[in-house]
Amino acid sequence: MTKSLKAYVTGLVALSAVALVATSFVCAQNSDWVLGMRPSISIVPGTTTTAAVVVGLLFWLALTAFASALPVRVRGAVVSVSIAPIVAVMVLGGPAAAGWTALIGTTELRELRGRVPWYGTVFNHAGLALPALLGGLVLEMLRPETGATAAEFAATMAGATVFYVSNVAITSTAVALREGAHARTVIAADVHSSLANLVALSPLAWLMARVYQMPDGGGWWATLLFAMPLYVTRVVYSQVVEMREMFTQTIGALAEAVDKRDPFTSQHSRRVKEIAVTIGRELRVSESELEALEWGGLLHDVGKIGIPDAVLLKQERLTRDERKIMNAHPVKGAEIIAPVQKLAPELPIIRHHHEWYNGSGYPDRLIADEIPKLARILHVADAFEAMTAARPYRMIPLTPAQALAELRKFSGIQFDPVVVDAFVKTHWVAGVDDPGRDLDPSVVPMHPRPVPLLGDAARMQATEPPPNLTTP
Numbered sequence: 358m359t360k361s362l363k364a365y366v367t368g369l370v371a372l373s374a375v376a377l378v379a380t381s382f383v384c385a386q387n388s389d390w391v392l393g394m395r396p397s398i399s400i401v402p403g404t405t406t407t408a409a410v411v412v413g414l415l416f417w418l419a420l421t422a423f424a425s426a427l428p429v430r431v432r433g434a435v436v437s438v439s440i441a442p443i444v445a446v447m448v449l450g451g452p453a454a455a456g457w458t459a460l461i462g463t464t465e466l467r468e469l470r471g472r473v474p475w476y477g478t479v480f481n482h483a484g485l486a487l488p489a490l491l492g493g494l495v496l497e498m499l500r501p502e503t504g505a506t507a508a509e510f511a512a513t514m515a516g517a518t519v520f521y522v523s524n525v526a527i528t529s530t531a532v533a534l535r536e537g538a539h540a541r542t543v544i545a546a547d548v549h550s551s552l553a554n555l556v557a558l559s560p561l562a563w564l565m566a567r568v569y570q571m572p573d574g575g576g577w578w579a580t581l582l583f584a585m586p587l588y589v590t591r592v593v594y595s596q597v598v599e600m601r602e603m604f605t606q607t608i609g610a611l612a613e614a615v616d617k618r619d620p621f622t623s624q625h626s627r628r629v630k631e632i633a634v635t636i637g638r639e640l641r642v643s644e645s646e647l648e649a650l651e652w653g654g655l656l657h658d659v660g661k662i663g664i665p666d667a668v669l670l671k672q673e674r675l676t677r678d679e680r681k682i683m684n685a686h687p688v689k690g691a692e693i694i695a696p697v698q699k700l701a702p703e704l705p706i707i708r709h710h711h712e713w714y715n716g717s718g719y720p721d722r723l724i725a726d727e728i729p730k731l732a733r734i735l736h737v738a739d740a741f742e743a744m745t746a747a748r749p750y751r752m753i754p755l756t757p758a759q760a761l762a763e764l765r766k767f768s769g770i771q772f773d774p775v776v777v778d779a780f781v782k783t784h785w786v787a788g789v790d791d792p793g794r795d796l797d798p799s800v801v802p803m804h805p806r807p808v809p810l811l812g813d814a815a816r817m818q819a820t821e822p823p824p825n826l827t828t829p
Contacts, residue, residue: 362534366480369527373483376490377460381453390451398450400577402570414454416577417446421462424587438587439463440554443489444517444562448509449569452493459489484527492520510563517559525551545644557590604699605652612655615662619670621748622658628746630654632738632785633731639779640734645702650731653706657735660690660707672749684719687711705729710736713771725773733773737764737780740772758789765792 384393396405400413424439442462447455460482468478496516501508525544533540565583569576612626633654637647661669664686668679675683691708694700709723709732716724728736744760747753755763761781768774781791 359534362531365531365534366476369487370479370483373460373487373490377453377456377486380456380490380494384451384453394450394454397448397570398446398454402572402576413577414446414450414458417442417449417454417458418462420580420584421446421458422464423584424591425463426466437463437465438554438558438590439485440517440521441558441562441565441583441587443485444492444513444520444559445566445569447489447493447496447516447520448513448563448566452490452497455493456486456490460486480531484524484531488520488523488527491523492516492518495519510560513563513566514559517555517562521551521555539638539641541641558587561586605655608652608655611659615659618661618666621746625742625746626655626658628742629657629735629738632742632780632783633735635783635785636734636738636776636780637731639782640776642731642734646731649702649706650734652700653703653710653731654735654738656690656694656700656703657707657710657739658686658690659693660686660688662693663689684711688720706731706735708732710739712736714773715770718771728773733776737772737776740764741780741785757786761786761789762792 381393384390387393390396391399391405391407391410394410394414396410398413398417399405399409400416401409421439421442424442425437439459439462443455443459446458450458463482463485465473467473468481473481493516496512499508499512499515501512525548529544530540533543536543561583565580568583569580571579609627613624616622616625630651631654633650634647637650642650664683668675668682671679687708687710691704694704694707706729709721709728712718712721712723712728712732714725714728714733716722718728741760741764744755744763745757764772764777764780768777780786
């Protein structure tokens with residue numbers, strides 16, 4: 358744990374503890390409340406005895422524990438359905454009750470089994486208790502005195518939104534500090550993964566609270582019926598994640614099968630994917646674009662499945678005709694993937710990852726911003742991985758410093774300078790001297806450099822490109 362993350366976690370835990378104790382104390386001063394909680398949380402409607410209120414709180418703690426027991430990891434976020442009982446407690450018991458419910462009731466099985474470090478457990482609970490307090494306070498301020506149904510519903514949605522936004526902000530900041538990522542990118546990923554949770558479960562939470570207050574005394578067991586939709590929601594999340602993981606694993610297996618045709622490119626696509634995603638995060642691309650980089654990185658060379666072994670595995674210099682066959686692999690790859698509608702965002706990456714920034718690349722000779730942004734990102738990742746790995750034409754790989762020097766040298770010619778600038782900030786070249794860091798901007802071209810003769814560029818492509826720039 359870094360010093361900044363440790364300080365952040367310590368501060369959050371201290372703030373949550375102080376806020377929870379202070380809120381509980383203030384709420385306890387209300388003579389109409391019991392133990393700092395609204396009496397409507399009582400297990401028996403209309404009964405305001407301490408025992409009935411405590412049992413009611415225990416009932417909601419148990420329901421929250423059930424909802425929290427089996428969270429689902431959706432990309433960067435861990436999603437559970439515990440938002441529903443916590444928001445219901447905001448309605449029934451007030452902010453202090455919601456805070457204690459979020460603190461205690463969200464205990465997960467993985468925490469009980471010791472799979473989460475103690476400081477992670479403390480942070481997770483503090484990161485839920487404080488947002489629950491804030492959401493409960495907002496709900497309390499907006500709660501109508503007359504108990505109007507529509508106004509209470511609106512107040513509940515406002516409190517749930519504050520709870521959700523606060524929790525996402527707290528957890529995303531921690532993830533950004535831990536991984537060295539940009540908070541905005543992490544927040545976008547979390548919102549993308551969990552916003553549906555808020556939209557679906559907040560109204561359900563309000564309905565749970567209303568059912569719990571049924572006057573005939575059977576509200577608590579009727580509320581238990583909501584355990585079924587909560588469980589179904591959790592199952593749906595799990596199935597969505599499983600389907601995505603299966604899809605990703607299938608893509609990875611296909612990419613690995615292509616890479617293993619050539620013993621020099623085993624694991625190449627996986628490494629290119631990892632580098633490209635890191636650059637994408639540095640450039641703060643959207644969550645959907647990161648996913649496109651992930652899958653596009655794995656599949657960028659899938660077209661090589663249509664390249665004959667005599668060409669693909671040849672260790673001598675390729676002839677002009679053989680080079681034409683090899684250069685067709687981006688088009689072949691796009692044709693292979695085109696029927697898969699789910700992979701439509703990846704098609705431009707696959708087709709254009711060998712376009713040059715100055716327009717002398719292939720297959721379509723696009724120039725500068727005509728080249729899709731994600732393809733420009735993948736081009737840098739592809740080149741760096743190829744330069745730092747052994748190839749038949751260069752058995753001794755370049756060092757990261759040498760590869761970075763080549764990226765700088767051909768920035769504005771082969772590579773997008775903005776992408777190269779982003780790459781040098783990643784951990785892939787951490788501690789490596791950057792030859793372009795102190796250069797005058799006029800030395801490193803920021804605009805496409807014209808090729809004197811396109812015929813010369815075509816002839817250059819007909820022979821083997823410079824070894825240190827060739828991508829597999």
